[in-house]
Amino acid sequence: xxxxxxxxxxxxxxxxxxxxxxxxxxxxxxxxxxxxxxxxxxxxxxxxxxxxxxxxxxxxxxxxxxxxxxxxxxxxxxxxxxxxxxxxxxxxxxxxxxxxxxxxxxxxxxxxxxxxxxxxxxxxxxxxxxxxxxxxxxxxxxxxxxxxxxxxxxxxxxxxxxxxxxxxxxxxxxxxxxxxxxxxxxxxxxxxxxxxxxxxxxxxxxxxxxxxxxxxxxxxxxxxxxxxxxxxxxxxxxxxxxxxxxxxxxxxxxxxxxxxxxxxxxxxxxxxxxxxxxxxxxxxxxxxxxxxxxxxxxxxxxxxxxxxxxxxxxxxxxxxxxxxxxxxxxxxxxxxxxxxxxxxxxxxxxxxxxxxxxxxxxxxxxxxxxxxxxxxxxxxxxxxxxxxxxxxxxxxxxxxxx
Numbered sequence: 001x002x003x004x005x006x007x008x009x010x011x012x013x014x015x016x017x018x019x020x021x022x023x024x025x026x027x028x029x030x031x032x033x034x035x036x037x038x039x040x041x042x043x044x045x046x047x048x049x050x051x052x053x054x055x056x057x058x059x060x061x062x063x064x065x066x067x068x069x070x071x072x073x074x075x076x077x078x079x080x081x082x083x084x085x086x087x088x089x090x091x092x093x094x095x096x097x098x099x100x101x102x103x104x105x106x107x108x109x110x111x112x113x114x115x116x117x118x119x120x121x122x123x124x125x126x127x128x129x130x131x132x133x134x135x136x137x138x139x140x141x142x143x144x145x146x147x148x149x150x151x152x153x154x155x156x157x158x159x160x161x162x163x164x165x166x167x168x169x170x171x172x173x174x175x176x177x178x179x180x181x182x183x184x185x186x187x188x189x190x191x192x193x194x195x196x197x198x199x200x201x202x203x204x205x206x207x208x209x210x211x212x213x214x215x216x217x218x219x220x221x222x223x224x225x226x227x228x229x230x231x232x233x234x235x236x237x238x239x240x241x242x243x244x245x246x247x248x249x250x251x252x253x254x255x256x257x258x259x260x261x262x263x264x265x266x267x268x269x270x271x272x273x274x275x276x277x278x279x280x281x282x283x284x285x286x287x288x289x290x291x292x293x294x295x296x297x298x299x300x301x302x303x304x305x306x307x308x309x310x311x312x313x314x315x316x317x318x319x320x321x322x323x324x325x326x327x328x329x330x331x332x333x334x335x336x337x338x339x340x341x342x343x344x345x346x347x348x349x350x351x352x353x354x355x356x357x358x359x360x361x362x363x364x365x366x367x368x369x370x371x372x373x374x375x376x377x378x379x380x381x382x383x384x385x386x387x388x389x390x391x392x393x394x395x396x397x398x399x400x401x402x
Contacts, residue, residue, distance in 0.1 A: 007186075008131055012138050014184055015119050018082060018177050020142035020149060021170070022115050025089065025108060026054055026348060027150030028166055030231060031247070035163055040098040048352045053102045054109035055228075055349030059342045061113025066121075066338025069114075074122040074188045074334075075181075081114030083178040090171030093164045116143055117341035121334045124326050125188055133268030133323055140318040141264035144311070147227055148257040155251045207336055213328050215385050216321055219284070219378040220340055221347040223314055226371045228351025229358075230291060230310065233371070236355075237364040243300075256304045260312030267319040277385075280320050284379040287313030288372050295368035324385075 029036070029051040036047040069077050088108045095101050116139075123135040157166045207213055231254065238245040238253060245253070271279040290310030297303035322337065329336030358367035 008127060008135070010184060011126070011186070012123075012135050014180050015123060015135070016138045016142040018078075018142075018181060019116050019119055019139050020146050021173050021177055022082065022085065022112050023143045023146035024150030024153060025085075025112060025170060026051070026058065026345070027147050027228075027231075028154035028170075029054075029105075030228070030352070031151050031155045031235060031250075032158060032163055033235075035158060036098075039163075040101075042098055045353075045356060046098075048356060049102050050098075050105055051352055052349045053106040054112075055345050055351075057106040057109035058113045059345040059349060061110040062117055062338045062342035062345065064338075065114045065118060066335040069118050069121065069338075070334035074118050074125070075185055077114045077118050078122065078185065079178060079181045081111055082174055082181055084111045086171050086174035086178060088171075089167050089174055093166075093168035093171065113341070113345075117338040118334070120322050120326075120337050122185075122188060124333065126186065133271070133319060134265060136322050137265040137267045137319040140267070140322065141261055141315065144227075144261040144264060144315050144318065145258055147231065148254050148261070148311075151231065151254050152251050155247060159247065207329065207339060210328060212385055213325065213336065215381050216324060216328075217340060217343045218381055219317075220321060220343045222374045222378040223317065223347060224344050225347035225351045225354060226287070226291060226375050227311070227314055228348045229355040229371050230294070230307075230368065232352050232355035233359055233364060233367045234294070234307070236359055240364065242364075253300070253304060253307070257307055257311045260308040260310070261315045263312050264315040264319055267316050270316065271320055271323075276320055276324065280317060280324070280385070281379060281382050283313045283316035283320070284375065284382055285313070286310075287317070288375045288379060289313075291368060291372040291375055295365040295372075 033044055033047050036050055037044055065077055088111060092104050095104060119139055120136060124132055127135045154166050238250045287310050290306045290313060293306035297306050325336050325340055326333050358370055
């Protein structure tokens with residue numbers, strides 16, 4: 001029994017670590033907008049495409065890998081994606097042209113898309129029922145911490161060695177991580193979906209008929225749009241004359257967000273006491289309150305506290321939403337989780353542009369309030385989601401394809 005516990009602990013740590021370092025790639029360009037505008041002589045909107053191209057292609061990639069993993073298994077995609085990512089990231093470290101950087105960042109996002117959504121399904125299949133939500137919580141924590149760790153890592157390495165070094169170091173990190181995945185994650189020798197890959201893609205289409213899933217997907221879209229948008233606005237806000245913080249001070253403010261993200265692994269225990277429904281909606285309320293509070297923060301301690309509250313809400317929402325999707329999707333859970341990741345990172349790719357649009361039209365404080373309204377809309381939608389069993393609709397739809 002103890003050996004089994006050790007095995008699952010190692011698997012959890014590898015999935016957490018790999019998700020953390022892979023998704024960090026999405027965020028490493030957020031603190032570098034000024035660096036890119038000065039280096040490549042482009043506008044801030046053009047420079048934002050270095051990040052948005054990754055997020056957008058990540059979202060597109062999420063649509064591709066789910067049905068293939070339903071058919072051929074999970075580990076092969078986990079291992080191959082992170083191995084390929086090591087090569088592409090290393091190449092990016094030597095690129096000196098803006099168009100080439102945007103293109104390879106898009107390619108990087110397309111490859112990275114295989115890991116995070118499939119890791120959730122892998123955990124659901126390979127962990128015993130009593131350990132699944134905890135494993136999903138740890139993976140979610142890694143993915144969320146990436147939004148802060150990626151920015152802090154990027155700012156620190158850029159300050160010490162320049163922006164090229166960010167990607168060469170990531171390439172080395174991905175190489176080591178790929179070896180961990182290959183040698184320490186057990187192969188998922190489980191019965192696979194019958195029929196062709198085309199049949200698996202048809203299952204994705206059927207997900208659109210499940211109203212419960214569609215409402216979760218809408219909420220999912222608001223999560224990363226608000227998270228990435230908040231950090232984009234925050235970076236500009238803290239450099240404005242009102243605050244005048246240095247780059248190093250801003251890194252520390254961003255780093256405090258990790259405190260809120262540490263709640264994600266405990267989502268299972270909290271949900272066990274409160275119930276999935278109350279947990280899901282309460283977490284949304286917490287995020288809305290934190291994000292709205294940012295606009296009214298007139299000193300640094302208050303600003304940091306509201307940031308932590310906002311991030312903590314998102315950290316608690318994510319594993320619960322993954323659990324609900326796994327329940328609702330039946331045999332098509334690989335496609336359903338991948339489509340959720342598509343929506344999630346479509347929101348992430350929209351975040352920087354939405355933030356730039358808002359701060360060009362309204363004050364920084366009002367930009368935070370507008371972003372909080374997106375989250376508030378998600379809360380209203382959550383009131384119509386059935387968080388107790390209610391899996392019948394999705395499972396009956398899936399059976400029509402089998």
